[in-house]
Amino acid sequence: MDVLDKIKAPVLTELKQFNDAFRDTLFSQNPLLEKAVDHLLKAPGKQVRPLLVLLSAKMVGTVGDNVLRVALALEMLHTASLVHDDVVDESNRRRGLPSLRAFMSNQVAVLAGDFILSKALECAADTDDVRVVRHIAELGQTLADGELLQLENKDSDAFSEAAYFEIISRKTASLFSACTRLGALTAGGSDADAERLAQYGKLIGICFQLRDDVFDYGTGEIGKPVASDMHEGKLTLPAIYAVGRSDDASVHALAQKVRRREATDEDIQKLIKFTIDEGGIDYATWHMKDMQGMADGLIDDTKNVEIAQALHELTAFVANRKN
Amino acid sequence: MDVLDKIKAPVLTELKQFNDAFRDTLFSQNPLLEKAVDHLLKAPGKQVRPLLVLLSAKMVGTVGDNVLRVALALEMLHTASLVHDDVVDESNRRRGLPSLRAFMSNQVAVLAGDFILSKALECAADTDDVRVVRHIAELGQTLADGELLQLENKDSDAFSEAAYFEIISRKTASLFSACTRLGALTAGGSDADAERLAQYGKLIGICFQLRDDVFDYGTGEIGKPVASDMHEGKLTLPAIYAVGRSDDASVHALAQKVRRREATDEDIQKLIKFTIDEGGIDYATWHMKDMQGMADGLIDDTKNVEIAQALHELTAFVANRKN
Numbered sequence: 001m002d003v004l005d006k007i008k009a010p011v012l013t014e015l016k017q018f019n020d021a022f023r024d025t026l027f028s029q030n031p032l033l034e035k036a037v038d039h040l041l042k043a044p045g046k047q048v049r050p051l052l053v054l055l056s057a058k059m060v061g062t063v064g065d066n067v068l069r070v071a072l073a074l075e076m077l078h079t080a081s082l083v084h085d086d087v088v089d090e091s092n093r094r095r096g097l098p099s100l101r102a103f104m105s106n107q108v109a110v111l112a113g114d115f116i117l118s119k120a121l122e123c124a125a126d127t128d129d130v131r132v133v134r135h136i137a138e139l140g141q142t143l144a145d146g147e148l149l150q151l152e153n154k155d156s157d158a159f160s161e162a163a164y165f166e167i168i169s170r171k172t173a174s175l176f177s178a179c180t181r182l183g184a185l186t187a188g189g190s191d192a193d194a195e196r197l198a199q200y201g202k203l204i205g206i207c208f209q210l211r212d213d214v215f216d217y218g219t220g221e222i223g224k225p226v227a228s229d230m231h232e233g234k235l236t237l238p239a240i241y242a243v244g245r246s247d248d249a250s251v252h253a254l255a256q257k258v259r260r261r262e263a264t265d266e267d268i269q270k271l272i273k274f275t276i277d278e279g280g281i282d283y284a285t286w287h288m289k290d291m292q293g294m295a296d297g298l299i300d301d302t303k304n305v306e307i308a309q310a311l312h313e314l315t316a317f318v319a320n321r322k323n
Numbered sequence: 324m325d326v327l328d329k330i331k332a333p334v335l336t337e338l339k340q341f342n343d344a345f346r347d348t349l350f351s352q353n354p355l356l357e358k359a360v361d362h363l364l365k366a367p368g369k370q371v372r373p374l375l376v377l378l379s380a381k382m383v384g385t386v387g388d389n390v391l392r393v394a395l396a397l398e399m400l401h402t403a404s405l406v407h408d409d410v411v412d413e414s415n416r417r418r419g420l421p422s423l424r425a426f427m428s429n430q431v432a433v434l435a436g437d438f439i440l441s442k443a444l445e446c447a448a449d450t451d452d453v454r455v456v457r458h459i460a461e462l463g464q465t466l467a468d469g470e471l472l473q474l475e476n477k478d479s480d481a482f483s484e485a486a487y488f489e490i491i492s493r494k495t496a497s498l499f500s501a502c503t504r505l506g507a508l509t510a511g512g513s514d515a516d517a518e519r520l521a522q523y524g525k526l527i528g529i530c531f532q533l534r535d536d537v538f539d540y541g542t543g544e545i546g547k548p549v550a551s552d553m554h555e556g557k558l559t560l561p562a563i564y565a566v567g568r569s570d571d572a573s574v575h576a577l578a579q580k581v582r583r584r585e586a587t588d589e590d591i592q593k594l595i596k597f598t599i600d601e602g603g604i605d606y607a608t609w610h611m612k613d614m615q616g617m618a619d620g621l622i623d624d625t626k627n628v629e630i631a632q633a634l635h636e637l638t639a640f641v642a643n644r645k646n
Binding site: 028031106111113117118121122124125126128136137138139145147 | 351353354355356403404407410411429430431433434435436437438440441442444445447448449451453456457459460461462463464466467468470471472474475
């Protein structure tokens with residue numbers, strides 16, 4: 001059994017219910033939408049987000065209909081956001097398949113994303129819980145806001161670690177944090193439980209993104225083309241750190257060239273080598289391990305031993321995963 | 324005083340409250356978003372939709388906070404949908420100004436649209452009324468679904484009036500109908516009031532779109548470039564009717580060429596002339612007048628004389644407007 005299967009074990013029945021409901025809810029009679037949804041369902045991803053909802057819920061209460069609705073709403077919001085991000089970033093690959101924009105068109109991707117985003121809000125409304133609806137609506141804004149901040153950041157001259165953490169908090173960690181918070185709340189957990197799990201979710205969301213960003217330097221094995229961030233004009237923590245420490249004007253010029261999307265493959269390989277040599281990967285990994293430790297410390301081992309164990313394994317998986 | 328000012332008179336105070344709240348609610352500290360919102364606020368349009376919310380509300384009850392929240396949610400949903408439609412249709416003009424995608428970029432337009440769509444749902448959540456939230460979430464799906472149907476329809480060989488009416492029901496009339504229904508409901512109107520006003524809204528929504536589509540044949544005075552629909556590969560009711568009645572294979576071939584976006588300006592002018600000569604405009608206008616009559620018949624003249632009068636004028640305005 002691989003690590004992820006082991007983590008899924010305590011909520012396997014619920015995860016199956018979730019997957020069936022996800023498929024049913026997105027079913028549509030509209031031919032273009034049907035084709036789009038079929039394509040998206042082919043590569044469901046690692047399902048870390050629904051797993052977080054279900055584990056957090058079971059940690060503090062029972063997985064009822066509203067927990068499943070929250071899991072659906074959040075996974076749909078995430079899916080819509082990925083579909084639109086690929087349009088924005090002009091990305092042609094996603095989870096080892098053509099992205100929806102590449103498989104169909106930008107037009108279909110924009111509209112299918114809108115449909116799924118609105119569907120997410122309908123799932124939230126189905127809970128009859130205004131806290132959930134408000135949270136999901138705010139999260140939709142936060143995700144778009146984070147992507148816009150990233151877009152703006154590409155055009156700015158500054159290389160700030162603070163800006164980097166702000167962006168990943170909004171575009172990634174906010175969603176992880178909503179999974180654990182709303183999972184706990186709709187399972188009947190206390191506000192204190194929900195707050196603690198929300199903090200846990202936020203921390204592992206940051207770990208997740210740091211790991212993803214480190215992959216891009218080609219030190220791991222991942223399906224997506226290496227240095228795809230730099231090809232899109234994005235600098236992530238390892239390069240921001242390495243360039244920020246350098247007094248060499250040519251290094252700064254090289255970094256700006258990458259951000260303006262004017263860099264050649266050779267330029268990009270040069271900046272990657274510089275980043276690695278200057279300890280950028282080690283620095284990002286150190287940050288990730290630090291957050292991982294804090295996340296682990298937030299898991300209440302007295303509540304539900306089996307779930308607590310699964311959450312610890314999930315934390316380790318997020319930080320150590322090879323894809 | 325022009326016609327629209329006269330129609331606005333009974334809800335002038337409320338419309339001002341709406342406009343102030345619209346501006347405040349979309350305010351953002353994110354620089355790209357701020358620039359995008361500023362641009363969108365420059366050309367607020369005719370505000371037929373908020374007007375419909377406020378008039379319907381006042382017809383059957385009082386304009387309280389929830390009525391304003393519904394007006395905000397619906398106008399934001401409409402705005403987000405226009406911003407994304409311009410990306411999908413590659414349109415560079417909107418309300419006499421560059422469209423947001425032309426003014427900034429497709430990337431900003433996709434993300435700003437997502438932000439505003441999520442904001443719409445937050446306004447809906449602020450009503451604490453699950454009927455409203457569910458309706459707005461469903462409407463978001465219907466609008467995307469309508470646009471996708473239109474996109475698919477361009478690639479199909481059929482020229483069906485039924486398909487045309489299905490598309491405009493979803494992409495335009497559904498929003499008008501939601502304005503009148505939710506305006507009435509949140510003002511404390513009965514379900515019967517809301518249903519009647521929803522029917523009224525649906526009918527004038529169809530009138531509105533028919534009028535808009537007829538403009539495109541160059542018989543009215545409007546800011547947007549004439550024949551822009553045909554340039555985008557869209558055939559609307561006048562041409563669908565005229566081509567559908569013809570046995571001439573060359574006419575069908577010409578229409579297909581337009582839909583495949585392979586037509587020259589000359590081809591388009593030829594199809595427009597054919598449509599006019601074959602009575603396509605008269606046919607669409609007849610349909611519109613028919614719906615206008617039905618819409619007028621649904622206005623309850625015994626409820627609030629001043630508002631009933633304004634709604635009759637609004638019906639006439641929608642059907643007769645010159646821009």
